[in-house]
Amino acid sequence: MTRNSAEILAKWIGEAKRIVFFGGAGTSTESGIPDFRSAGGLYESGQNEFPFSPEEMLSSDFFYRHTETFYRFYRRKMIYSDAQPNPMHLLLADLEHEGRLSTVITQNIDGLHQKAGSRRVLEVHGSVLRNTCLSCGEEYGLDAVMGSEDIPLCSRCGGMLKPNVVLYGEMLDSNVLEASVRAIEEADLMLVGGTSLTVQPAASLVGMFTGGRLALLNRTPTPYDSHADLLVTEPMGEVAQQVRHLLGYK
Template identity: 60%
Template structure:
């Protein structure tokens, strides 16, 4: 049995699938990842600052204009469309087989594909709020302004509801993540090197039947996986979709 058949079989057997995904989930939608040779962190940043520094809470407070200059050009991809990964997961959720998507991504493509049970560990570019009055804004509201987006109510700075370096994850999202993993019978980990903490540590709460790890490069969790697939995740998910359609 080849690996695609193995994964397809486990998906059909399972009723509480959880998908834990990272940046590699969206690369086939044209959004660069972070840690590959072509990723965001391979760049030198802007004006002598590293990408990690420019995406920190401290930098946002100190240099909001430079933060937004980098954020707009590197992290916002409003025209990106879901790929086969997002579509298959949405289909599995609609069928009642997938109970949660846990994502480190902030692009909102899972929701765009139709998924509803999405736990966004690092927030979303689609949610924004005024740091002075708390009024909320959409991504379109942010894109409609140039430079530092300002709240029309009190002229406060609008910031994205994303977790910046130096900030903690949302406690409710953590609790729901741990609960979903503890109840899952199949864990599919896709498009992540599992090097970002504390997010990567949550997979230890999975106690189900099988762990599938789909990533182009090796990870520290490989020895714990029941199945490892290194081919492009979008191609694998599309093969599974086609096999399910042809049944």
């Protein structure tokens, strides 16, 4: 990212009144959480250890048919409880605190936006931090999953716990999608970061943005590049660090 690009982005942020951020796996890779298909990512590492593809193991059908294997994969490859927010997470939290950013919409399930201090976060694919008993509906945190060696069970009724993440074959939460659409339609600056914009229906949310400027931060090309007013292909953490400096954030 050139200094000029950083200055443009910082200028747009300073002029905006209602910023919305839409992010994917690339938002968290600099926090040590691998994305799905890059070299050394979830897909490659998962195939080396398990006889099923990650897509199959992260499906609703697999969860119910092979629950023990699901949780073994889930704990090994989907949980990064020691990960810390990177400069992009911190920039977004700063912007929310200042009243410029209205909403973070994320495809990630790691909870790092909240860890950085963001409060208005819409999690399109759910979160590893929340788990529900399928029998009585009791809610549990991540400790209930990580503290069990096999299938985590409800301490109240003994029922099986299920992570509140959207598995393949499940529907996205309509309330989250509706709130995301409203936030995008009301925004005057949309920042899109760390996503290939190929996963539907979440990626189609970007097409709902019709007002103001669109800045797209991604290492590789996306189907929406031609619609962006600014394209940035450098690492998001570096981008955010420069912008935070230009905006006077510490």
